[in-house]
Amino acid sequence: MAEATTSKSKTAKKTAVKPASPPANGSAEAKTRFNAALEEAKAGAAALKTEAADRAMAYRDQAKGKSQDWAADAKTKAGELAVEGKTKASDAIASLGKVVADNAVTIDERFGEKYGDYARKASRGLQETSAKLDAKGIDELGEDAREFVRKSPGTAIGIAAVAGFLLARLFGGRRG
Template structure:
């Protein structure tokens, strides 16, 4: 809007500018615009910020609950897998007795008992205790943790690779 009169700006010009309605705010500017009836939008902005914070907290709690559920399921599966390994070692101990001698069969039984005891410990602890134990182990022996992570990564990569190679090419 061009100023068509040759007069310097006066109070009337300032009053006309102050009655303008709010438009899209400039990036980085604070939102203190007023509506045509003169009410401030600051309350609306504050309410919107609080609603966002409330929703973020709710979704964060839902994510934590879902993660805990997955961790409980994983703990159960790990306990079952360890029980199966212990049973496999116990079954193999008899064959080791026949082929290599009772001394080596005893080693297999000892290993089976150790795995079975570890499975019982995993089943008995809650997720928080297992996480604390893992954290303590990593802090105590970071080299062992890195080596174990590398070994698990290698095994997973080999499993994935063998699954991909087994798919027939069409």
């Protein structure tokens, strides 16, 4: 019996080693399934691409709307600050004119009437400049500045340099 078991195991081994030949239509079915899956993947990718483009457009439109809102808010705030700056500058010029006028008598006494008259004339000029500044709108002042720069670019650069130097001294001297 031992011999019979041995011959059976040899036979079993021989049948187990033989590969089963695939049916001819199984290969065609696998190719068909693969191609169908490939087409489905392509369609899914196209759908994702369309969805991504739609979302990108929606986000772009949303961002554009917000940027327009921010720009309008910034323009409004800039206008308010410009009006406030104009008012402060006008008040400062008027105050300076008043101080010069108040000191004209002292200048008369110390240096003579001629210099006192210069101080009064300067005071009147400052008061007139303050009144003109108050009377003009921001747009008019901007146009006046552009016209001045067109007519006298060298003077405009010089004034800007002096103003920059004074601002640097004013704010830079507070360090340390």
